[in-house]
Amino acid sequence: MLSVTPKIELHLHLEGAAPPAFIRGLAKEKRLDIAGIFDARGHYQYKDFWDFLKVYEAATSVLKSPEDYARLTLAVLEESAASGVVYSETFLSPDFCGGRDIGAWREYLHAIREAADQAERTMGITLRGIITCIRHFGPEKAREVARCAADTAGDWIVGFGIAGDEKVLTPKDYLWSFDCAREAGLRLTAHAGEWGGPQSVRDAVNDLGVERIGHGVRAIEDLALVDELAERGIVLEVCPGSNVALGLYPDWRSHPIGQLYDRGVKVTVSTDDPPFFHTTMTREFDELNRAFDWDDGVFANLNRTALDAAFCDADTRARIGKLLET
Numbered sequence: 208m209l210s211v212t213p214k215i216e217l218h219l220h221l222e223g224a225a226p227p228a229f230i231r232g233l234a235k236e237k238r239l240d241i242a243g244i245f246d247a248r249g250h251y252q253y254k255d256f257w258d259f260l261k262v263y264e265a266a267t268s269v270l271k272s273p274e275d276y277a278r279l280t281l282a283v284l285e286e287s288a289a290s291g292v293v294y295s296e297t298f299l300s301p302d303f304c305g306g307r308d309i310g311a312w313r314e315y316l317h318a319i320r321e322a323a324d325q326a327e328r329t330m331g332i333t334l335r336g337i338i339t340c341i342r343h344f345g346p347e348k349a350r351e352v353a354r355c356a357a358d359t360a361g362d363w364i365v366g367f368g369i370a371g372d373e374k375v376l377t378p379k380d381y382l383w384s385f386d387c388a389r390e391a392g393l394r395l396t397a398h399a400g401e402w403g404g405p406q407s408v409r410d411a412v413n414d415l416g417v418e419r420i421g422h423g424v425r426a427i428e429d430l431a432l433v434d435e436l437a438e439r440g441i442v443l444e445v446c447p448g449s450n451v452a453l454g455l456y457p458d459w460r461s462h463p464i465g466q467l468y469d470r471g472v473k474v475t476v477s478t479d480d481p482p483f484f485h486t487t488m489t490r491e492f493d494e495l496n497r498a499f500d501w502d503d504g505v506f507a508n509l510n511r512t513a514l515d516a517a518f519c520d521a522d523t524r525a526r527i528g529k530l531l532e533t
């Protein structure tokens with residue numbers, strides 16, 4: 208029953224959503240040897256979060272052209288649509304798409320958008336892009352990414368954010384990039400409160416002025432912060448399956464999303480890098496249903512919160528809203 212509910216997803220890394228079979232096929236075509244990143248069953252394998260980042264970058268290394276990204280986009284959206292996702296926002300990194308060269312980035316983006324348009328026609332799923340800089344690549348590269356973001360901001364590239372290793376430097380070190388993106392009209396989000404504690408969430412909200420937080424779940428360790436997030440209407444892009452798979456919480460019932468929801472924080476549900484964490488949007492909804500006894504009414508609330516927090520324009524929001532009502 209839950210699996211057929213239309214769903215909104217706000218936190219999905221395009222390369223991180225690449226089906227392993229797709230990456231293996233591409234590696235074979237290009238005669239690249241990345242066999243070490245797969246286990247015997249063909250799934251991605253890694254030891255911990257930092258090893259996961261390395262495997263992620265190895266998988267991404269086979270994606271070398273705009274055409275590769277067009278194929279990736281279609282493969283990813285096919286998976287999302289199969290889970291009932293009708294609207295998705297995906298993180299895109301000019302670091303991986305054209306090495307932060309603005310001309311090359313435009314070509315990658317053009318190919319991704321064409322594939323997204325095709326998916327919208329054939330699969331009924333709408334995609335928008337959020338450009339992310341990678342925190343452990345450093346502030347200099349983030350500036351180049353922000354320039355790419357400002358150059359292509361519009362009705363499809365709708366946001367700017369930061370991902371990667373939360374333990375490297377501080378949000379303030381990326382202030383220039385966030386200011387540049389904001390001035391270009393982009394909406395802002397930042398990964399925080401996953402590996403960093405409550406203070407990392409405070410820093411992202413106060414120093415970067417973001418309206419959404421990627422993860423943010425460790426805010427639960429400071430209830431004053433939880434209440435502040437609820438009061439200020441900061442939206443958390445929560446990815447429970449990702450947190451459980453990476454060992455942040457031992458199981459679904461221990462995940463703080465239930466408490467955050469009960470205390471009035473605007474929480475949403477996403478998959479982050481689904482094949483790496485053996486999850487899908489269908490599985491996230493099903494597991495939350497089992498862990499917290501959440502019913503269709505709660506999931507309708509989560510969808511509504513996600514749609515309100517989506518960075519798309521008003522016309523798109525209204526169109527997607529109609530899909531949720533049916």
Ligand SMILES: [Zn+2]
Binds near residue numbers: 218220370398421479
């Ligand atoms: Zn993420």
